[in-house]
Amino acid sequence: xKRYGIIGNPISHSISPAIxxxxxxxxxxxATFEAWKAEPEEVAGFVERLxxxxxxxxxxxxxxxxxxxxxxxxxxxxxxxxxxxxxIVKRDGVLxxxxxxxxxxxxxxxxxxxxxRGCRALVLGAGGAAHAVAYGLAREGAMAVHFANxxxxxxxxxxxxxRESAEMPLETGVVSAxxxxxxxxxxxxxxxxxxTPLGMRHGGSEDxxxxxxxxxxxxxxxxxxxxxxxxxxLLRLARAxxxxxxxxxxxxxxxxVAAVQLWxxxxxxxxVMRRAARKALGFDx
Ligand code: NAP
Numbered sequence: 392x393k394r395y396g397i398i399g400n401p402i403s404h405s406i407s408p409a410i411x412x413x414x415x416x417x418x419x420x421x422a423t424f425e426a427w428k429a430e431p432e433e434v435a436g437f438v439e440r441l442x443x444x445x446x447x448x449x450x451x452x453x454x455x456x457x458x459x460x461x462x463x464x465x466x467x468x469x470x471x472x473x474x475x476x477x478x479i480v481k482r483d484g485v486l487x488x489x490x491x492x493x494x495x496x497x498x499x500x501x502x503x504x505x506x507x508r509g510c511r512a513l514v515l516g517a518g519g520a521a522h523a524v525a526y527g528l529a530r531e532g533a534m535a536v537h538f539a540n541x542x543x544x545x546x547x548x549x550x551x552x553x554r555e556s557a558e559m560p561l562e563t564g565v566v567s568a569x570x571x572x573x574x575x576x577x578x579x580x581x582x583x584x585x586x587t588p589l590g591m592r593h594g595g596s597e598d599x600x601x602x603x604x605x606x607x608x609x610x611x612x613x614x615x616x617x618x619x620x621x622x623x624x625l626l627r628l629a630r631a632x633x634x635x636x637x638x639x640x641x642x643x644x645x646x647x648v649a650a651v652q653l654w655x656x657x658x659x660x661x662x663v664m665r666r667a668a669r670k671a672l673g674f675d676x
Contacts, residue, residue, distance in 0.1 A: 394425045529553060577607070582614065644668055
């Protein structure tokens with residue numbers, strides 16, 4: 392039986408085994424999916440083991456998405472552009488690093504009914520998720536992507552990186568994370584995407600929203616990449632204000648859909664993966 396897995400640290404909270412072990416049998420793949428806790432000095436060994444016949448493919452999570460870039464044989468263009476790998480594919484003995492977070496975000500956004508072409512976007516945060524989201528928006532034809540971040544310097548770096556990596560020219564900018572500045576920036580935006588951990592269950596800020604009511608209005612799209620709880624404080628406020636909301640679990644599910652497509656060439660049933668993820672997170676208990 393082939394083995395697949397995810398490396399990261401910490402990893403015990405990962406719901407990836409639940410998602411992949413639910414979907415593999417439905418596409419006739421006889422394989423198991425495991426969570427592997429890796430210390431920094433073990434990461435290269437895990438990637439090397441992937442060359443053996445028993446392992447089929449690997450997901451990579453925090454804090455190793457950048458580190459594995461130097462350990463694979465080749466990089467997909469998207470992974471190279473955003474500087475992070477979350478999925479390793481083995482084909483004819485060659486290990487290629489992909490980034491499926493971008494697909495996870497853009498596909499879930501399209502499924503929700505948002506057309507990114509020509510939009511003005513505000514991204515909250517400047518870390519790994521913000522880079523993937525901003526690149527995805529740019530690739531889908533956004534007219535402008537602005538970053539608001541607690542540390543303004545990192546927002547400036549994210550904007551500069553986006554200008555360099557985007558395939559088409561677009562307007563970029565930075566905004567202070569102060570409430571007044573955010574209210575003005577939101578008024579000019581069609582969509583706001585939270586890429587900070589604010590509102591995350593067990594994250595120490597579960598009751599906090601990165602935006603207040605003044606930022607929210609009917610017709611605005613609000614996407615929260617935080618996927619637990621199912622309705623974060625931001626999404627609750629946004630829904631109450633009449634905004635369109637998209638929860639982060641959809642990004643998580645579609646990045647896993649893309650991984651299965653890359654590993655097997657098959658189209659997995661999304662509903663099976665969503666059900667398994669919701670069950671593992673205790674949403675339907
Ligand atoms: P990261 O690289 O560590 O970046 C975190 C960002 O959040 C930074 O910009 C940081 O600001 C900001 N931040 C952290 N704590 C904050 C606070 N208390 N107040 C205001 N800003 C704060 O993390 P990441 O990998 O981008 O992940 C960010 C979040 O995205 C995660 O919590 C996760 O929920 C979500 N995510 C979801 C998916 C999905 O599939 N749904 C995938 C990836 C990530 P500074 O620069 O000032 O430190």
